[in-house]
Amino acid sequence: MTNIGSIISIVGVLIGLLIILIYSLKGRDIDRRVIFLFIFLSVAFAILFNIEFKESPTPIVRAVFDKIENMPPGSRVLLSFDYDPAMKPEVGPMANSFVRHCMAKGHKLYLMTLWATGHALMIESIEEVLKPEFPDAVYGTDYTSLSFKAGGVGVLNVIVTDFQKMYPTDDNNTELSELPIFEGVKSATNMDLILPIGGGFPGPKEWILFIGDPGNVPVAPGLAAVVAPQIYPYYPKQAIGLLGGVKGAAEYESELRQRYPQFQDSEATALKMMGPQTMAHIVVMAFIIIGNISYFRSRRKNIDA
Amino acid sequence: MRKGPVIVVAVVAVLFIISLISRMSGVPEGTSTFESLASAFWVTFAAFLTLAVMSFLYKDNPFYKFAEHLYVGVSAAYWMCLGFWTTLVGNLFPRVSETLSNWFEVPYAGFHPHYLIPPALGIILLMRLSPKGGWISRWALAFIVGTTAGLNLPRFLRSDFISQISSTFMPLFVQWQGFGHFFSNLSLSASGQLVGMLSNLVIFVGVFCGIIYFYFSKEHKGAFGVGSRFGIWILMVTFGASFGYTVMGRISLLVGRLTFLLDDWLGLIQ
Amino acid sequence: MKRIIPVIITSVVGIVLILSVFFPMAQTIGEDFSLFFDIIAVFAFFLGGGNLVRIHIIKVYRKRPDWGFSIVTLTGFFLTLVFGMLKVGGENIATSVIAEGTVLKIIFDNVIAPLSATMYSLLAFFVASASYRAFRAKNREATILLIAAFIILLGRTPLGMALTGWIPESFSVLQIPNLAVWIMNGPNLAGQRAILIGVGLGVVSMSLRLILGMERTYLGSDND
Numbered sequence: 001m002t003n004i005g006s007i008i009s010i011v012g013v014l015i016g017l018l019i020i021l022i023y024s025l026k027g028r029d030i031d032r033r034v035i036f037l038f039i040f041l042s043v044a045f046a047i048l049f050n051i052e053f054k055e056s057p058t059p060i061v062r063a064v065f066d067k068i069e070n071m072p073p074g075s076r077v078l079l080s081f082d083y084d085p086a087m088k089p090e091v092g093p094m095a096n097s098f099v100r101h102c103m104a105k106g107h108k109l110y111l112m113t114l115w116a117t118g119h120a121l122m123i124e125s126i127e128e129v130l131k132p133e134f135p136d137a138v139y140g141t142d143y144t145s146l147s148f149k150a151g152g153v154g155v156l157n158v159i160v161t162d163f164q165k166m167y168p169t170d171d172n173n174t175e176l177s178e179l180p181i182f183e184g185v186k187s188a189t190n191m192d193l194i195l196p197i198g199g200g201f202p203g204p205k206e207w208i209l210f211i212g213d214p215g216n217v218p219v220a221p222g223l224a225a226v227v228a229p230q231i232y233p234y235y236p237k238q239a240i241g242l243l244g245g246v247k248g249a250a251e252y253e254s255e256l257r258q259r260y261p262q263f264q265d266s267e268a269t270a271l272k273m274m275g276p277q278t279m280a281h282i283v284v285m286a287f288i289i290i291g292n293i294s295y296f297r298s299r300r301k302n303i304d305a
Numbered sequence: 306m307r308k309g310p311v312i313v314v315a316v317v318a319v320l321f322i323i324s325l326i327s328r329m330s331g332v333p334e335g336t337s338t339f340e341s342l343a344s345a346f347w348v349t350f351a352a353f354l355t356l357a358v359m360s361f362l363y364k365d366n367p368f369y370k371f372a373e374h375l376y377v378g379v380s381a382a383y384w385m386c387l388g389f390w391t392t393l394v395g396n397l398f399p400r401v402s403e404t405l406s407n408w409f410e411v412p413y414a415g416f417h418p419h420y421l422i423p424p425a426l427g428i429i430l431l432m433r434l435s436p437k438g439g440w441i442s443r444w445a446l447a448f449i450v451g452t453t454a455g456l457n458l459p460r461f462l463r464s465d466f467i468s469q470i471s472s473t474f475m476p477l478f479v480q481w482q483g484f485g486h487f488f489s490n491l492s493l494s495a496s497g498q499l500v501g502m503l504s505n506l507v508i509f510v511g512v513f514c515g516i517i518y519f520y521f522s523k524e525h526k527g528a529f530g531v532g533s534r535f536g537i538w539i540l541m542v543t544f545g546a547s548f549g550y551t552v553m554g555r556i557s558l559l560v561g562r563l564t565f566l567l568d569d570w571l572g573l574i575q
Numbered sequence: 576m577k578r579i580i581p582v583i584i585t586s587v588v589g590i591v592l593i594l595s596v597f598f599p600m601a602q603t604i605g606e607d608f609s610l611f612f613d614i615i616a617v618f619a620f621f622l623g624g625g626n627l628v629r630i631h632i633i634k635v636y637r638k639r640p641d642w643g644f645s646i647v648t649l650t651g652f653f654l655t656l657v658f659g660m661l662k663v664g665g666e667n668i669a670t671s672v673i674a675e676g677t678v679l680k681i682i683f684d685n686v687i688a689p690l691s692a693t694m695y696s697l698l699a700f701f702v703a704s705a706s707y708r709a710f711r712a713k714n715r716e717a718t719i720l721l722i723a724a725f726i727i728l729l730g731r732t733p734l735g736m737a738l739t740g741w742i743p744e745s746f747s748v749l750q751i752p753n754l755a756v757w758i759m760n761g762p763n764l765a766g767q768r769a770i771l772i773g774v775g776l777g778v779v780s781m782s783l784r785l786i787l788g789m790e791r792t793y794l795g796s797d798n799d
Contacts (some may be wrong), residue, residue, distance in 0.1 A: 030707070032704045032708075033362065033363060035700075035703055035704045035707055036362045036700045036703070036704065038703075039559070039699065039700060039703040040559075040563075040700070043556070043559055043560055043563055043699075044563050044567065047560065047563055047564055047567055047568075047574065048567060048573060048574065050574065053732075053733035054733070055733070058752075058756050059756070060756075060759075060760070084691055085687065085688035085689075085691045085692040086558060086691045086692045086694065086695035086696075087558075087695075088561065088688075088692065089557045089558055089560060089561025089562075089564075089692070090554060090557040090558070090561075116383065116384050116387040116388070117383075117683075117687070117691070119387060119391075119671075119673050120673045120680060120683045120684070120688075123671070123673060123674065123675065123680070127675055147390075147391040147395065147671060147672075148387050148391050149391055149392050149395070149396065149613055150387075150388045150391070150392040150613050150614075150616040150617045150620065151392070151609070151610075151612050151613025151614075151616040152616075153453075153456050153457075154452065154456070154609040154610065154612035154613040154616065155609075155613060157456055157592075157605065157606070157609040158606045158609045158610060158613075161602055161606060162606060165606055165610070166396070166610070166613075167395075168395065168396070168399060168411070168412060168414060169395065169411060169412065171671045172669070172670070172671060173410060173411065173669035173670075175412055199554075208464060209460040209461070209463075209464045209465070210456075210460060213460070213463055213464045213468065214460070214463070214596075224554055225550040225551065225553040225554030225557065226550060226551050226554040226555075228550050229543065229546050229547045229550050229759065229763050229767055230547075230767055230771075232759055232760065232763055232764045232767055233469055233472070233764055233767045233768035233771050234464075235760075235764070237468065237472050238464065238468060238472075244550065244759075245550060245553050245554055245557060245731070246553065246554075246557040246560075247553065247731045247732075272564075273557060273560050273561075273564075274732065274733065276556075276560045276563070277553070277556055277557060277560060277732060278732040278733060278734055280556040280559070280560070280699070280703075281552070281553070281556070281728045281729070281731070281732050281734070282732075282734065283703065284552055284556075284702065284703055284706045284728065285706075285725060285728055285729070287703060287706045287707035288706045288707070288710050288721065288724075288725075290707065291706065291707045291708060291709075291710065291711065292710075292711055292712055292721075295711045347681065347684070347685040348685070350685055350686075351684070351685040351686070351688070351689040352689070354686065354689045354690050354693070355689045355690075355692075355693045358689075358690060358693040358694055358697065359693060359697070361697065362697065362700055370641065370644050371644060371647055372690055373644075374644040374645065374647040374648040374651075375647050375648070375651045375686065375690065376651075376686075376687070376690040376691065376694070377627065377648050377651075378627070378631075378647065378648035378649060378650070378651030378652035378655070379651040379652065379655045379682060379686050379687055379690075380687055380691070381620075381623055381624045381627050381652055382624060382651070382652045382653070382654075382655035382656040382659060383655055383659065383679070383682070383683065383687055384620045384623070384624075385617075385620045385621055385624045385656060385659070385660075386655070386656065386659025386660055386672060386679060387659075387672060387673065388616070388617035388620040388621075389617065389660065390659075390660075390662070390672035391672065392613055392614060392616070392617045393614065393617050396610060396613065396614060397614050409668060410667075410668050410669045411669075419607065420610075420611075420614075422611060423610070423611040423612075423614035423615050424614065424618075426611070426615050426618075427614065427615050427617070427618030427621075428618070430615060430618050430619065430622055431618060431621060431622055431625065433622060433626075434622065434625050434626065434629060440577050443577070443578075443581040443794050443795070444580060444581055444584060445615060445618070446581065446793065446794075447580075447581035447582070447584040447585045447588075447793075447794075448584055448585075448588055448611070448612070448615060449612065449615060449616075449619075450585050450785055450793050451584055451585035451586065451587070451588030451589040451592075451785070451786070452588055452589075452592060452608060452609070452611075452612040453782075454585070454589045454781075454782035454783075454785040454786050455588055455589035455590070455591065455592025455593050455608075455782070455786065456592055456609070457778050457779075457782050458589070458593055458778075458779055458782035458783065458786070459593055459596045461775045461778040461779050461782075462775070462779050464775075465771050465772065465774065465775025465778070466772060466775040466776060466779065469768050469771055469772050469775070470772065472768075473768065492744075492745040492746070493745060493746045493747070493748045493749060494744055494745055494746075494747050494748065495747040495748045495750070495753035495756070495757065496747075497748075500748045500757065503761070504757065504760055504761040507761040507762055507765055508761060508764055508765045508768070509765075510765075511761075511762055511764075511765025511766060511768075511769070512765045512768045512769050512772070514769075515765060515766055515768070515769025515770070516769050516772060516773070518769075519769065519773050536769070537716060538716070538719055539762050539765050539766045539769070540766045540769070540770075541716045541717075541719040541720045541723070542719060542720070542723040542758060542762040542763060542766060543723075543762065543763050543765075543766025543767055543770070544720050544723075544766075545719065545720040545721065545722065545723025545724040545726075545727065546723055546724070546727050546758055546759060546762075546763040547763075548720065548723075548724045548727075549723070549724040549725075549726075549727025549728045549731065550727065550731075551702065552702050552706070552724075552728060553727075553728070553731055555695075555696070555698045555699040555702050556699050556702075558692060558695050558696040558698070558699060559696045559699035559700070561692060561696065562689075562692055562693050562696040565689070565692075
C-alpha cells in the first residue's frame with residue numbers, strides 16, 4: 001500500500017509539474033495559490049504514504065556522535081533547548097537523539113534553556129523521551145533540569161564562572177547543593193561537552209562565544225537549517241562538529257539506531273521527515289527550472305522581436 | 306454572515322467530530338470521557354488555529370486576524386509569566402527580601418542591597434509607558450546597551466575575529482608525504498589528499514578574497530579587482546548554500562505542521 | 576543631564592564588563608552586572624506587555640478599524656497572565672511554572688505552539704512561490720548561486736546519492752552529497768568566515784563607540 005501510494009503521489013506530482021511547465025511555456029501566468037496548493041499536496045502525500053529513506057552520517061555529524069560515544073560514562077553533558085515550536089520539527093529530533101544517546105552511555109545530563117518557549121519543550125523531552133525510555137534514570141543523580149532565565153547572554157556570562165549564582169535552585173525548586181549531580185560543578189566550564197540546540201538569539205553561536213571559547217569546553221551545536229551555514233566557520237576548532245537541519249538530525253538518528261538496537265522502535269521523527277522533505281526539494285528545484293525555462297524563452301522572444 | 310466563513314466553521318466542526326471519534330476509540334485504559342473530550346477539544350482548537358493561519362495563503366481574512374491577534378496577546382503574557390517566576394522569583398527575591406522568599410518558597414540568600422538597583426532600573430524602564438517620564442527610561446536603556454557592548458566586545462574580538470583569522474591559516478599541503486606519494490595516490494576521492502588540499506586552499510584564498518570584496522576604500526581594479534571578483538563568486542556560493550539550507554529549513558516546518566494535522570489531529574498516519 | 580547620565584552609565588557598565596574578563600577581582604562585579612541585566616530583561620517583558628495592552632485598549636476605546644480583534648488580544652493576554660501568574664493547575668507554589676498539568680502548559684501546547692509553528696511554516700509556501708517567480712539565472716553570479724543551491728538541495732536528500740551513486744570512489748567528490756559537503760566545508764565556510772570577520776569587527780567597533788560615548792543614537796532625540 002505504501003509503495004503504491006508513493007508511486008501514485010510521485011507520478012501525480014510529476015504530472016502536475018508537467019502541466020505547470022506547459023502553461024508556463026505558453027506564457028500564461030500561474031496564480032501563486034496554485035503553487036501553494038501544489039507544495040501543500042506534494043508534502044501531504046509524502047507524509048501520508050510514509051516515504052522513508054536510509055541515511056548515513058556525514059563526517060561533521062559523525063564527529064558529534066563519536067564525541068558522545070567515546071567519552072567515559074559519567075561525563076557531564078549540558079544540553080540547552082534554545083528553540084521554539086517553530087524550530088521544533090527540525091531541531092526537536094536532535095534534542096531527543098542527544099538525550100537517548102547520553103542516557104544510554106551513562107553520561108550525566110544537565111538540561112537547560114535560554115528561551116522561554118524552550119522551557120516547555122525541554123519538559124516535553126523529559127516527559128516523552130527521558131522518563132518513559134529510561135525509567136531507571138534518577139533525577140538529581142543522572143539528569144537534572146534548570147529553568148529558563150531571562151537575559152540570554154547575561155545568563156551565559158554568569159554560568160561561565162558560577163552556576164549556583166545564576167541557578168540557586170533547579171526547575172523544581174530544589175537547591176543545587178542538594179543534588180548529587182552538581183557535586184564538583186562550579187561553572188559551565190566543568191562540563192565535558194555542551195550541546196546547544198537552536199537557531200536564533202541567544203543560541204549556539206552565543207554558547208561558543210561565551211562558554212566554549214573562554215572556558216575551553218567542547219561545543220557541538222544542533223542547528224536549525226537557516227543558521228547552520230553561518231556556524232560552519234567555527235568548525236572544527238570552536239565547534240567539534242554540528243548537526244544542520246532535519247538532514248543532520250536524520251543522520252544522527254540513523255547512526256543511533258544502527259549502533260544501539262534498543263532504539264530501533266523509538267520514534268525517528270527526522271528520518272520520517274526525509275521523505276516529504278525530498279519530495280518538496282524536488283518540487284522547489286522543478287519550479288526553479290520551469291521558471292528559468294520560461295524566462296529564457298520569453299527573453300529570446302523579446303530579442304527576436 | 307458571508308458564505309465563506311460559514312463553510313470554514315462547518316468544515317472545522319465536522320473535522321472536530323472525526324478527531325473526537327478517532328481519539329475516543331484509541332484512548333488508553335483509565336482515561337475518562339471528559340479527558341478524551343478535553344484532549345479532542347484542545348487538539349482541534351490547535352488544528353483550527355493552524356488552519357486559520359494557513360488561510361492567509363488564500364487571502365487575508367478574519368480567521369487569520371483572530372489567530373494573529375490571539376498569538377500576540379498570549380505570547381506576551383507567556384513571556385511575562387516565565388520571566389516573573391523564573392528570574393524575579395528565582396534570582397531577585399532571594400537576594401532582597403526574606404518575606405518574599407518565604408512566601409514563594411525559594412531559599413533566602415541574605416540581603417544584598419545592591420540588588421535593589423535592577424528593580425529600580427526596571428521600574429525606571431517601565432516609565433517609558435508614561436507620556437512625560439519617558440526620558441528617565443534612558444537610564445535603564447543605557448544599562449542594557451552598556452552591558453551588551455561590554456559583553457560583546459571581548460567575545461566577538463576573540464571568537465569572530467582573532468580565532469577566525471587563526472583558523473584560516475591552515476596547512477595547504479594536507480598529510481604531505483612527498484611528491485611520489487602524492488602523485489601515486491592522486492584521485493578525486495572525497496576523503497583524498499587532493500580534495501583536502503583543495504578545501505584548505507579555497508578556504509584561505511576565499512576568506513582573503515571575500516574580505517577584499519568588502520573593502521571599499523580602494524577601487525576594485527587590477528589584481529585587487531581580480532581578488533574582489535573571486536571574492537564575490539565565493540560569496541555567491543555561500544549565499545547559494547544558505548538559500549538551499551533555508552529552503553530545507555522552511556520545508557521542515559511545513560512538514561511538521563502537516564504531520565500535526567494529518568497525524569496528531571486526524572490520526573491518518575499509521 | 577538628560578543625556579550625560581545615560582552615557583556615563585553605558586561607559587561604566589561596559590568598561591567594568593570588559594575588565595571582568597581580564598581581572599579576576601572584577602569578575603564578581605561582572606557577574607552581578609550580568610544578573611542585573613537578566614532581571615532588567617524581565618521588566619523589558621513587562622514593558623512589552625504593558626505597551627501591547629495600552630495600544631489595544633486605545634484601539635478598542637477609539638473604535639479603530641478591526642478593534643474587535645484587539646479584544647481577542649486583550650482576552651488572550653489577561654487569561655494567560657492570570658493562569659500563569661497564579662500557576663493554575665500546578666501542585667504547589669514551588670512547582671515549575673510550566674510543569675505538566677498547569678494551564679499555562681496547556682495554553683503553550685495548544686495555542687502558542689501551533690500558532691508560532693504555523694506562522695513560520697507559511698514561509699515554505701512563499702519560498703516555493705519565489706523559486707518559481709524570482710530565482711533567475713540572469714548573470715554569472717546568479718548562475719553560481721543557483722548551481723550551489725541546487726547541489727545543496729539535491730545533496731541534502733537521498734536523491735543526490737540515487738542520481739550520482741554510480742560515480743567510482745576515485746572520483747567520489749563528484750557524487751552530489753559529497754559535493755554538497757565539500758561546498759559547505761570549503762567555499763561556504765570561506766564566504767561565511769569573511770562575513771563573520773566583517774561583522775565581528777563591526778560589533779567590536781560599535782561596542783567601542785558606545786562605551787566611549789561616541790554613539791548616542793540609542794538615546795533618541797532630546798524631545799523624547
